[in-house]
Amino acid sequence: MILSAAVTADGYLDDNGPGRLVISTPGDWAAVLRLRAGCDAILVGAETVRRDNPALSLRDDAERARRAARGLRPDLSKAVVTRSGRLDPSLRFFTEGDAERYVFSPYDIPELEAVATVISSEGAPVTAVRIVTELEKRGIRRLLVEGGAQTLGLFLGEGLADEVRYAVNPRLALGSGRGGARFRFEPPAAAPCRRESIDGMEIAFCTLHEDTTAEDLAGLREAIAESRRCTPSETSYCVGAVIRTCDGRRFTGYTHETSATHHAEQEAIAKALAAGAELRGAAICSSMEPCSQRASEPESCTQLILRHGFARVAFALYEPDRFVCCRGALMLREAGLDVRCYPELGEEVRAVNAHLWR
Numbered sequence: 468m469i470l471s472a473a474v475t476a477d478g479y480l481d482d483n484g485p486g487r488l489v490i491s492t493p494g495d496w497a498a499v500l501r502l503r504a505g506c507d508a509i510l511v512g513a514e515t516v517r518r519d520n521p522a523l524s525l526r527d528d529a530e531r532a533r534r535a536a537r538g539l540r541p542d543l544s545k546a547v548v549t550r551s552g553r554l555d556p557s558l559r560f561f562t563e564g565d566a567e568r569y570v571f572s573p574y575d576i577p578e579l580e581a582v583a584t585v586i587s588s589e590g591a592p593v594t595a596v597r598i599v600t601e602l603e604k605r606g607i608r609r610l611l612v613e614g615g616a617q618t619l620g621l622f623l624g625e626g627l628a629d630e631v632r633y634a635v636n637p638r639l640a641l642g643s644g645r646g647g648a649r650f651r652f653e654p655p656a657a658a659p660c661r662r663e664s665i666d667g668m669e670i671a672f673c674t675l676h677e678d679t680t681a682e683d684l685a686g687l688r689e690a691i692a693e694s695r696r697c698t699p700s701e702t703s704y705c706v707g708a709v710i711r712t713c714d715g716r717r718f719t720g721y722t723h724e725t726s727a728t729h730h731a732e733q734e735a736i737a738k739a740l741a742a743g744a745e746l747r748g749a750a751i752c753s754s755m756e757p758c759s760q761r762a763s764e765p766e767s768c769t770q771l772i773l774r775h776g777f778a779r780v781a782f783a784l785y786e787p788d789r790f791v792c793c794r795g796a797l798m799l800r801e802a803g804l805d806v807r808c809y810p811e812l813g814e815e816v817r818a819v820n821a822h823l824w825r
């Protein structure tokens with residue numbers, strides 16, 4: 468998840484005027500469009516869609532062609548988050564471009580169903596955790612959040628921003644009374660920030676979460692190797708899990724390894740506990756999303772992971788809605804764990820479970 472904001476010297480994202488306040492210089496705007504082109508989806512708040520009426524399309528033909536050559540739609544998917552559901556289907560967000568469109572709302576919005584996929588949180592407030600999880604299930608990994616202030620704050624507040632691109636126009640100040648929404652970003656002291664000037668703008672590019680991709684992929688490949696030891700069954704998935712503790716100990720498990728009701732994560736956790744390992748802060752890599760409900764055991768793997776204080780969970784494939792509707796990734800993220808999905812290994816997990824996909 469990348470956050471991108473352009474603000475005035477006094478921290479405003481927009482002014483109180485009727486039109487759109489242009490903060491970025493042409494060179495900065497071109498850089499933002501390149502950033503967009505490298506993402507899978509772009510997210511904005513409903514206020515931004517109502518006020519600025521952006522199409523959020525990629526206008527650069529070269530970028531569009533590059534995306535098409537990679538087998539992607541020329542436009543990135545776009546998403547909007549609304550609390551009120553007041554969005555007019557004739558807005559450019561809904562009418563322009565060939566992108567997939569998503570609307571996140573606490574409630575269903577029947578009048579938008581012809582122009583977008585409406586994802587309701589069934590009366591609950593829309594959270595960044597839910598947005599990230601629902602988009603990820605639909606194949607969207609690299610999400611660019613462009614504002615406004617409330618939407619940017621939602622992602623920062625829930626700790627879901629991996630990178631922030633914060634662009635300040637030092638020559639543009641609105642002064643008190645003229646500013647609209649303010650957005651101030653102060654990078655945490657430990658966050659590495661790369662700073663550069665682009666066409667008169669001062670840009671800070673800050674990394675809020677260290678990239679664990681290499682370590683997670685290595686753990687997931689081990690987990691998938693473990694899953695191949697399972698005996699295929701018509702009633703459960705073949706899953707493998709690998710735990711890495713903070714002090715470098717490693718424990719593995721696979722479905723039904725020691726008991727006909729044990730899941731992979733449970734097997735690995737049991738081995739770690741038997742060895743006296745400290746699981747607080749540990750990482751667990753599971754070939755499939757940890758389950759969130761169990762009939763044959765008192766606790767789901769999600770509950771076990773939470774109870775033992777794991778800090779990070781990586782998996783390769785969201786559990787299909789075959790046996791139950793799994794909410795593991797959502798619940799783990801809601802509890803504040805760093806949860807990462809690596810769909811590039813998903814096909815391998817499907818292959819291990821080919822008996823269930825026949």
Ligand SMILES: [Zn+2]
Pocket residue numbers: 730731732757758759767768769
């Ligand atoms: Zn499980």
